[in-house]
Amino acid sequence: xxxxxxxxxxxxxxxxxxxxxxxxxxxxxxxxxxxxxxxxxxxxxxxxxxxxxxxxxxxxxxxxxxxxxxxxxxxxxxxxxxxxxxxxxxxxxxxxxxxxxxxxxxxxxxxxxxxxxxxxxxxxxxxxxxxxxxxxxxxxxxxxxxxxxxxxxxxxxxxxxxxxxxxxxxxxxxxxxxxxxxxxxxxxxxxxxxxxxxxxxxxxxxxxxxxxxxxxxxxxxxxxxxxxxxxxxxxxxxxxxxxxxxxxxxxxxxxxxxxxxxxxxxxxxxxxxxxxxxxxxxxxxxxxxxxxxxxxxxxxxxxxxxxxxxxxxxxxxxxxxxxxxxxxxxxxxxxxxxxxxxxxxxxxxxxxxxxxxxxxxxxxxxxxxxxxxxxxxxxxxxxxxxxx
Amino acid sequence: xxxxxxxxxxxxxxxxxxxxxxxxxxxxxxxxxxxxxxxxxxxxxxxxxxxxxxxxxxxxxxxxxxxxxxxxxxxxxxxxxxxxxxxxxxxxxxxxxxxxxxxxxxxxxxxxxxxxxxxxxxxxxxxxxxxxxxxxxxxxxxxxxxxxxxxxxxxxxxxxxxxxxxxxxxxxxxxxxxxxxxxxxxxxxxxxxxxxxxxxxxxxxxxxxxxxxxxxxxxxxxxxxxxxxxxxxxxxxxxxxxxxxxxxxxxxxxxxxxxxxxxxxxxxxxxxxxxxxxxxxxxxxxxxxxxxxxxxxxxxxxxxxxxxxxxxxxxxxxxxxxxxxxxxxxxxxxxxxxxxxxxxxxxxxxxxxxxxxxxxxxxxxxxxxxxxxxxxxxxxxxxxxxxxxxxxxxxxxxxxxxxxxxxxxxxxxxxxxxxxxxxxxxxxxxxxxxxxxxxxxxxxxxxxxxxxxxxxxxxxxxxxxxxxxxxxxxxxxxxxxxxxxxxxxxxxxxxxxxxxxxxxxxxxxxxxxxxxxxxxxxxxxxxxxxxxxxxxxxxxxxxxxxxxxxxxxxxxxxxxxxxxxxxxxxxxxxxxxxxx
Numbered sequence: 001x002x003x004x005x006x007x008x009x010x011x012x013x014x015x016x017x018x019x020x021x022x023x024x025x026x027x028x029x030x031x032x033x034x035x036x037x038x039x040x041x042x043x044x045x046x047x048x049x050x051x052x053x054x055x056x057x058x059x060x061x062x063x064x065x066x067x068x069x070x071x072x073x074x075x076x077x078x079x080x081x082x083x084x085x086x087x088x089x090x091x092x093x094x095x096x097x098x099x100x101x102x103x104x105x106x107x108x109x110x111x112x113x114x115x116x117x118x119x120x121x122x123x124x125x126x127x128x129x130x131x132x133x134x135x136x137x138x139x140x141x142x143x144x145x146x147x148x149x150x151x152x153x154x155x156x157x158x159x160x161x162x163x164x165x166x167x168x169x170x171x172x173x174x175x176x177x178x179x180x181x182x183x184x185x186x187x188x189x190x191x192x193x194x195x196x197x198x199x200x201x202x203x204x205x206x207x208x209x210x211x212x213x214x215x216x217x218x219x220x221x222x223x224x225x226x227x228x229x230x231x232x233x234x235x236x237x238x239x240x241x242x243x244x245x246x247x248x249x250x251x252x253x254x255x256x257x258x259x260x261x262x263x264x265x266x267x268x269x270x271x272x273x274x275x276x277x278x279x280x281x282x283x284x285x286x287x288x289x290x291x292x293x294x295x296x297x298x299x300x301x302x303x304x305x306x307x308x309x310x311x312x313x314x315x316x317x318x319x320x321x322x323x324x325x326x327x328x329x330x331x332x333x334x335x336x337x338x339x340x341x342x343x344x345x346x347x348x349x350x351x352x353x354x355x356x357x358x359x360x361x362x363x364x365x366x367x368x369x370x371x372x373x374x375x376x377x378x379x380x381x382x383x384x385x386x387x388x
Numbered sequence: 389x390x391x392x393x394x395x396x397x398x399x400x401x402x403x404x405x406x407x408x409x410x411x412x413x414x415x416x417x418x419x420x421x422x423x424x425x426x427x428x429x430x431x432x433x434x435x436x437x438x439x440x441x442x443x444x445x446x447x448x449x450x451x452x453x454x455x456x457x458x459x460x461x462x463x464x465x466x467x468x469x470x471x472x473x474x475x476x477x478x479x480x481x482x483x484x485x486x487x488x489x490x491x492x493x494x495x496x497x498x499x500x501x502x503x504x505x506x507x508x509x510x511x512x513x514x515x516x517x518x519x520x521x522x523x524x525x526x527x528x529x530x531x532x533x534x535x536x537x538x539x540x541x542x543x544x545x546x547x548x549x550x551x552x553x554x555x556x557x558x559x560x561x562x563x564x565x566x567x568x569x570x571x572x573x574x575x576x577x578x579x580x581x582x583x584x585x586x587x588x589x590x591x592x593x594x595x596x597x598x599x600x601x602x603x604x605x606x607x608x609x610x611x612x613x614x615x616x617x618x619x620x621x622x623x624x625x626x627x628x629x630x631x632x633x634x635x636x637x638x639x640x641x642x643x644x645x646x647x648x649x650x651x652x653x654x655x656x657x658x659x660x661x662x663x664x665x666x667x668x669x670x671x672x673x674x675x676x677x678x679x680x681x682x683x684x685x686x687x688x689x690x691x692x693x694x695x696x697x698x699x700x701x702x703x704x705x706x707x708x709x710x711x712x713x714x715x716x717x718x719x720x721x722x723x724x725x726x727x728x729x730x731x732x733x734x735x736x737x738x739x740x741x742x743x744x745x746x747x748x749x750x751x752x753x754x755x756x757x758x759x760x761x762x763x764x765x766x767x768x769x770x771x772x773x774x775x776x777x778x779x780x781x782x783x784x785x786x787x788x789x790x791x792x793x794x795x796x797x798x799x800x801x802x803x804x805x806x807x808x809x810x811x812x813x814x815x816x817x818x819x820x821x822x823x824x825x826x827x828x829x830x831x832x833x834x835x836x837x838x839x840x841x842x843x844x845x846x847x848x849x850x851x852x853x854x855x856x857x858x859x860x861x862x863x864x865x866x867x868x869x870x871x872x873x874x875x876x877x878x879x880x881x882x883x884x885x886x887x888x889x890x891x892x893x894x895x896x897x898x899x900x901x902x903x904x905x906x907x908x909x910x911x912x913x914x915x916x917x918x919x920x921x922x923x924x925x926x927x928x929x930x931x932x933x934x935x936x937x938x939x940x941x942x943x944x945x946x947x948x949x950x951x952x953x954x955x956x957x958x959x960x961x962x963x964x965x966x967x968x
């Protein structure tokens with residue numbers, strides 16, 4: 001009756017029931033292939049089960065309603081201008097209350113099934129591979145943990161993945177049909193997603209929120225790598241843009257740890273090859289960019305990186321810590337919190353502090369905020385450890 | 389004022405039809421443009437909204453033609469984006485929202501109530517003028533508006549990079565929608581006041597035809613929700629014109645806030661579209677089944693329930709925006725709740741048909757098609773209201789198919805049903821049933837052919853508002869199979885749209901032909917017991933010479949067929965209409 005929920009029942013029931021459930025399940029899979037593409041993520045099964053449950057219920061009610069309507073229309077068709085209706089019954093409170101029950105029950109069940117599936121897929125997963133997604137008119141940019149940026153989304157199979165989405169301009173929406181995955185990419189906030197890709201392969205990734213002229217071209221692909229192959233890909237891909245670097249310079253780039261190192265490295269490189277310096281700068285690990293901005297904007301005047309208390313809280317160990325504000329509110333120090341602290345510092349002053357920070361609204365770009373976030377994250381536990 | 393003039397000029401005896409009625413009461417263009425007669429205003433609205441429907445239909449055909457093949461078929465991406473925007477703007481603001489209430493509602497609300505006019509005839513005329521002015525202002529955006537009718541920020545405030553968008557039209561269309569919003573509010577005020585104040589002796593609340601209940605519920609939404617749209621549009625103008633930054637993240641604003649404001653109106657607006665449609669269906673199903681409506685009170689209260697619940701479901705448009713899980717859960721639950729009164733109505737209509745004497749003419753065929761398409765539209769709405777499936781289906785063609793099933797399928801089919809039902813009353817002429825049925829068949833088949841494949845498209849991941857379903861990049865990335873599937877489904881959909889277009893042209897031909905060549909209609913050609921059928925066809929200038937006798941609006945007993953006029957009369961009543 002209810003393939004969606006039935007399949008969720010543990011297999012530890014009587015074998016007969018299990019068989020029945022399995023055949024129901026394979027029937028559902030067949031039905032599903034008409035409506036949705038093959039599934040390739042942990043999300044997909046959850047969503048397909050609710051979809052199929054609704055599909056079966058809808059089909060039943062549609063068939064019932066239409067069958068009754070057509071039957072009545074034929075059976076009770078008018079046979080002439082003086083024909084009379086066979087009944088003039090005007091109401092039956094009991095009957096009407098009774099037939100209000102099935103819709104109520106179905107609506108409650110459908111709500112529950114949909115909600116539970118949604119909650120399961122939207123909960124945070126520990127130890128997820130994190131990829132930053134940046135959307136802009138009209139392309140995608142995926143930034144991997146080592147700072148490498150790519151136009152395609154590469155993922156390991158069977159490992160939890162976290163995407164952090166933000167936009168440079170208008171609202172976009174990340175849509176991977178095979179994963180049943182969608183989330184708006186909104187400028188000025190960080191939307192987050194967790195999921196696990198379950199099938200090696202390549203899938204389309206589309207923009208599904210209208211964003212202008214080339215909206216229908218804002219498409220790229222997701223590549224799900226087999227076990228162990230993702231890391232190999234990342235190492236290889238990260239190397240490629242720097243491969244043209246002279247061997248010793250490449251070794252040096254790998255050793256970069258601070259903004260000062262980076263500046264020195266770029267200066268050295270620029271003396272020999274300006275173009276190469278530019279491409280190396282683009283590959284600058286975000287933590288190093290962040291550190292550079294930390295100095296340029298003068299954040300260091302009030303925020304230390306060694307845990308010492310100054311005019312403002314230290315950045316060391318700030319990431320992910322629960323903050324308590326003067327007005328009693330609480331918030332975990334995540335991307336959104338840091339962004340708001342920069343744009344509207346007076347809105348959430350941490351208790352025991354004065355709230356003297358000026359706003360940086362209009363002076364700092366979203367990408368710069370991202371870099372600052374990376375920098376602050378890198379100060380999570382110990383002294384600065386940026387880069388890879 | 390009009391009514392006092394009218395009284396002295398109204399014939400006191402029942403005149404033969406056509407000769408002396410609201411159409412012939414005064415002559416000349418000015419007598420129309422400045423009329424205070426609700427019937428003439430209704431007819432003027434009808435001309436306006438049908439023109440908008442025609443215009444929006446042309447845009448729709450352009451869209452479908454573009455999507456016949458991959459790449460640029462007819463126009464480039466920028467042009468396409470403008471065309472789908474205009475299609476949405478014209479259809480939503482100029483056709484579907486004013487569609488039924490302002491045309492059939494204006495014409496029939498007072499007559500069905502037994503009143504001589506609406507409570508504020510001058511305000512009614514003002515509504516029409518505001519509608520026309522707003523429509524003209526909005527249409528000046530033709531030169532450049534590619535934001536979609538939803539005008540999402542920050543795209544529409546144009547602060548974003550990109551530069552090439554043609555968005556000259558944002559302020560005109562916003563101003564136009566703002567003005568038309570007032571037209572809608574004033575109509576709502578007028579209807580509510582009329583129903584409260586102008587019910588004649590004997591017309592209790594529960595003797596009102598169900599059409600009036602649904603117009604009342606619609607009026608409530610128009611008054612409560614439309615001002616929010618007005619405020620939102622003003623804020624949008626301030627953001628775009630003066631860089632206020634309320635919705636601009638670069639200035640600390642929030643683009644999602646715009647979506648909340650926008651849908652706070654625009655979701656209830658869906659019920660502004662569908663409630664009057666349900667009212668029509670209740671009238672048509674009962675009359676053409678020659679049977680008392682089943683479950684009057686349940687239907688009446690379900691209209692109010694839908695209006696009330698419909699105000700609190702707007703957040704389901706933002707399930708994937710990053711809105712909190714709690715908000716998502718609440719909005720999902722309330723969305724499901726709206727399904728219940730809708731389901732009750734469908735069951736009651738079926739029960740009305742049971743053991744009836746069902747006349748399968750054009751009005752009933754459209755009403756039955758309404759039940760067909762509205763059931764599909766409603767059930768797929770449950771898919772979208774459910775949080776899990778919504779993630780996958782959001783902003784895909786599934787959504788496009790769903791709301792076209794509800795709006796075109798629901799509202800337009802009901803509108804067609806109502807037009808065929810009341811056309812003889814409005815213009816005193818009968819149309820060719822055979823021609824009307826051919827038109828119906830093409831519209832019904834064409835409609836399903838157009839929109840059903842779009843459910844499948846959406847399920848397979850085709851996003852909305854794509855100028856090109858098979859861009860080169862999809863092939864380059866190796867997704868040939870998806871592109872081919874999209875291509876087949878889009879082709880079927882486009883063919884369906886042409887079938888539909890031919891159907892609507894036939895419908896228009898049949899109805900217009902009836903105006904000039906149609907047989908004179910008797911006062912009550914269908915055997916309906918509601919009050920509008922007791923006055924002549926077309927109705928006299930002030931509707932009723934004497935106060936109508938009000939009873940159960942669905943009491944079929946005593947209505948007998950009169951061979952001479954080929955219409956129905958109340959047994960015991962004179963040849964006239966007012967029952968004594």
